[in-house]
Amino acid sequence: MKQNWKWLKIFIGIVLAGLIACISVVVYIDPFFQYHAPLSGFPYVVDNQLSQNPGMARNMDYDSVILGSSMTINFNTGWFNQAFDCNTIKLSYNGAYPKDISNIMEQVDGSGHTLKNVFWGIDEASYSGGINETKYPIPEYLYDTNPLNDVGYWINKDVLLDYILKPLVDPASKTDLAEVYANWPYFGYSKWVVMQTYQSPDKPEESMDFDAYLEDITENMDANICPVIEKHPDTEFYIFFPPYSILYWYNYYKTEQISATISKYELLMERFLAYDNVHLFCFTDQEDIITNLENYTDYEHYSRDISLWITDAMETGNCEVTKENYKEILQHMENLAFTYDYDSIWEGWEDYLYEK
Amino acid sequence: MSFNSYIFILFFLPVTVLGYFVWNHWQKYELAKGWLLAMSLWFYAYFHISYLLIILCSICGNYLLYYLMEKGRKRKLLMILGVLGNLGILFYFKYFDFFVENIDQVLHIGIPLLNVLMPLGISFFTFQQVGFVVDAYKGEAKGYSFLDYAVFVSFFPQLVAGPIVTHEEFIPQLQDQTKKKSNADNVALGCMVFILGLSKKILIADIFGLAVDWGYENYASMQSLGLLLTSLAYTVQLYFDFSGYSDMARGLGLLFNFDLPMNFNSPYKACSITDFWKRWHMTLTRFLTRYVYIPCGGSRKGSFRTCCNLILVFLISGFWHGANWTYIIWGLLNGVACVVIRLVQKPHDRIPKPVRWLATYAFFDLSVIYFRSESVAAANLFIKRLFTAGWGQVPVTFAEKFQTGEFWYALKIFHLTNLAIGPYLLMIAYFLVAAFLLFGCRNLGERMKTFRPTVISAVVAAGLLLWCLISFSEVSTFLYFNF
Incomplete structure (x- = not known):
């Protein structure tokens, strides 16, 4: 019996010491920035949007944010800092749904930061889902204010190995915070790369009604998007529709969704243009860019050069959408989508096609 | 809750063990059992709150049959009722849709499926209670209180994935006065x-x-x-x-x-x-x-x-x-x-x-x-x-x-x-x-x-x-x- 008590004391002592050591290291270094800003000397690895964005939103020093999907991850925050004289942080989520945007803006608001600018990419395709849907399940314990459920963060093998040990052993893996998440692409940018992976969708049995998505988009705007803008009347919102490649339009052409898509853009534009502090930009119909597949790594993701060009455009007001010109832009978009010579895309590239 | 969870190991388990032996130390033996029952039910309900109702009904129903058998009334009928009732609940939650799908594949009459959520561990506690009802009929389970029985069925370590414990190997241990004190060896x-x-x-x-x-x-x-x-x-x-x-x-x-x-x-x-x-x-x-x-x-x-x-x-x-x-x-x-x-x-x-x-x-x-x-x-x-x-x-x-x-x-x-x-x-x-x-x-x-x-x-x-x-x-x- 006595020996067993001794055994228990040693056992409990080691477990408690191990837990305290583990928790102390995680809380001190805080690789997900849940409790404090980054330590100056530690080579932080930032590559997990779902887990690291909420902490960055709460505890980093910034006055402007980049929001949106993978269409926004190529931006260098320094470009915005220079162009708009601000201190920007990137809070992108790959494939972001409106609820993802709403969630991360709750974190920003809860942190007490005052926002000067929001740079925000809008993907119409992601705006017609459920109003409470996130693209991926989020680790909710990192988004709430209950410290007790952070146990999954404190005692976590991945945190210890990948976010504390790895950067210590290999400081070169440190992330440049201006380039957070800018890890796209794996295969470079060229028409050859695009054609290697592109598969066109099947033709549907029936074409989509022009108003097929409008109700869902309206619900998402009301629940997740407009409240963000209304909550920040003193913030300048630079909102843009990204320049997907011409294959994006070809997909809609083939699936007979062009009219439904133009209706989506129309609704989104009208909703955003209702706010004086929104500067809306549309790059989706920029023919020179989107028809040059050398700018892309797949049918929608564009290169850093294009991201830089977008930044410049937002600074200079190029491609800005106004109440006066938005109908004209929509008409241009529709004409382009319906009348573009899509066959020209494949001229000389037939061997690279899965199926046209 | 799952054994491999932080809440189970860092909170539920120490609190449950501590509470059980504290009540026993104060010679509140029934309260100790009640504590064990309450914590086991919490353990089970943590998976899904609706499970709680199912297991409580199952425990109460089976104990009622046992109680009536103890009174000596229509013992065989009660035993058959108990076996069929337990298996019926299992059938409803686990097998109904399977049978309907197979019948429908032959007859093509479009019988709707239940798509009901199957309570975890239902196969385990059903068999456990079928065994108990049969043993009660044979007169091999005498003098169990409701609390003893409820703890026997719901005891969290064996509730959702066994082992399938029998009443004669568990309840006597629960009643054993020599096991009420915490034992460093164990x-x-x-x-x-x-x-x-x-x-x-x-x-x-x-x-x-x-x-x-x-x-x-x-x-x-x-x-x-x-x-x-x-x-x-x-x-x-x-x-x-x-x-x-x-x-x-x-x-x-x-x-x-x-x-x-x-x-x-x-x-x-x-x-x-x-x-x-x-x-x-x-x-x-x-x-x-x-x-x-x-x-x-x-x-x-x-x-x-x-x-x-x-x-x-x-x-x-x-x-x-x-x-x-x-x-x-x-x-x-x-x-x-x-x-x-x-x-x-x-x-x-x-x-x-x-x-x-x-x-x-x-x-x-x-x-x-x-x-x-x-x-x-x-x-x-x-x-x-x-x-x-x-x-x-x-x-x-x-x-x-x-x-x-x-x-x-x-x-x-x-x-x-x-x-x-x-x-x-x-x-x-x-x-x-x-x-x-x-x-x-x-x-x-x-x-x-x-x-x-x-x-x-x-x-x-x-x-x-x-x-x-x-x-x-x-x-x-x-x-x-x-x-």
């Missing part, structure tokens, strides 16, 4: 057994499970070697997962001074399939023997009847595991194998032991392909490809499932990842370790008898617990929860 041993069970689950079964999931998703494009490793990996996962859970249950029982029955006795060391079933899920085999095989005549009514009884028992066992033809075929295969072994017992015993062992393991390995596959057609294709798809190579993606963070860094430090065999090193190491634990070691039940509370064992236990705790971030679920 606490130390209980901690050790729980942690070793947890390690089996987290550090072995879940890792093999990743490879198995990938293998069963891609079996149609894999060749024989990959398929063989997938099937072997599943036998490893299945054993370490389920026996790990059973060990955890035993360890937890010991923390409360309760001795729960052993559920696995090195089944993969068996040299015949009949021997295998005496070592695998022993409490289920015991239940089916006691309440199906023997009442049907057992081996007392001639060879033919014995064979029929064996097939029946294994059919029920297969169907108990899941409402799918795959489980039924798995059960049937094992039943037929037991019958064959029984019929050729003497020549079988003359075969060299290593050959019998290999044949037994190979048979079980093949049979669990049905157990794991989503459909009979998928299992058939898996087995066909296993023998005809060409030797081939082990897919790198399959091997990469074994590249756990901690060991992968070790390989990197020694620059072993650059070798051509690099991606396969950890897979080979995991299989070798599993083989050693399965075939070269005494099992946990045997080790419990010789446990010595040394400093080294305390360090090992603490290290393993910490390793498991930091590994919880990886998603894992117990295979046997849904049976």
Whole structure:
């Protein structure tokens, strides 16, 4: 019996010491920035949007944010800092749904930061889902204010190995915070790369009604998007529709969704243009860019050069959408989508096609 | 809540154990039992609040029947009512949709499915209570209070995945005054057994499970070697997962001074399939023997009847595991194998032991392909490809499932990842370790008898617990929860 008590004391002592050591290291270094800003000397690895964005939103020093999907991850925050004289942080989520945007803006608001600018990419395709849907399940314990459920963060093998040990052993893996998440692409940018992976969708049995998505988009705007803008009347919102490649339009052409898509853009534009502090930009119909597949790594993701060009455009007001010109832009978009010579895309590239 | 969760290990378990012994220390024995009942119900409701209603109704209904039987009223009718009622609830939640789907495939009349959420562990507590009702009818369960009975059914270590504990091995322990005081011997041993069970689950079964999931998703494009490793990996996962859970249950029982029955006795060391079933899920085999095989005549009514009884028992066992033809075929295969072994017992015993062992393991390995596959057609294709798809190579993606963070860094430090065999090193190491634990070691039940509370064992236990705790971030679920 006595020996067993001794055994228990040693056992409990080691477990408690191990837990305290583990928790102390995680809380001190805080690789997900849940409790404090980054330590100056530690080579932080930032590559997990779902887990690291909420902490960055709460505890980093910034006055402007980049929001949106993978269409926004190529931006260098320094470009915005220079162009708009601000201190920007990137809070992108790959494939972001409106609820993802709403969630991360709750974190920003809860942190007490005052926002000067929001740079925000809008993907119409992601705006017609459920109003409470996130693209991926989020680790909710990192988004709430209950410290007790952070146990999954404190005692976590991945945190210890990948976010504390790895950067210590290999400081070169440190992330440049201006380039957070800018890890796209794996295969470079060229028409050859695009054609290697592109598969066109099947033709549907029936074409989509022009108003097929409008109700869902309206619900998402009301629940997740407009409240963000209304909550920040003193913030300048630079909102843009990204320049997907011409294959994006070809997909809609083939699936007979062009009219439904133009209706989506129309609704989104009208909703955003209702706010004086929104500067809306549309790059989706920029023919020179989107028809040059050398700018892309797949049918929608564009290169850093294009991201830089977008930044410049937002600074200079190029491609800005106004109440006066938005109908004209929509008409241009529709004409382009319906009348573009899509066959020209494949001229000389037939061997690279899965199926046209 | 799950055993492999932070809330269970860091909060629920210490509080429950502490509360139980504090009440007992103050000689509030009924309150101690009430505490155990309340915490067990919380444990169960944590999975889904609606489960609480189901288990409470089940406990109250069965105790009412027991109470009436104790009063001596229409005992046989009450027993039949109890058996049918318990099986009826199980049928409703687990088998109704299966029957409807199959009937509809023949008749095409469009009967709607229930799509009802099946309560975890319902198969376990149903069988437990069927056994109790039958024993009560036979007069073998006398003088149990409602609280004793409710704790017996709901006791959290065995509630959702067994072992299937009988009333006569649990309730007397619950009533035993000598077990009301915390015992350092049992606490130390209980901690050790729980942690070793947890390690089996987290550090072995879940890792093999990743490879198995990938293998069963891609079996149609894999060749024989990959398929063989997938099937072997599943036998490893299945054993370490389920026996790990059973060990955890035993360890937890010991923390409360309760001795729960052993559920696995090195089944993969068996040299015949009949021997295998005496070592695998022993409490289920015991239940089916006691309440199906023997009442049907057992081996007392001639060879033919014995064979029929064996097939029946294994059919029920297969169907108990899941409402799918795959489980039924798995059960049937094992039943037929037991019958064959029984019929050729003497020549079988003359075969060299290593050959019998290999044949037994190979048979079980093949049979669990049905157990794991989503459909009979998928299992058939898996087995066909296993023998005809060409030797081939082990897919790198399959091997990469074994590249756990901690060991992968070790390989990197020694620059072993650059070798051509690099991606396969950890897979080979995991299989070798599993083989050693399965075939070269005494099992946990045997080790419990010789446990010595040394400093080294305390360090090992603490290290393993910490390793498991930091590994919880990886998603894992117990295979046997849904049976």
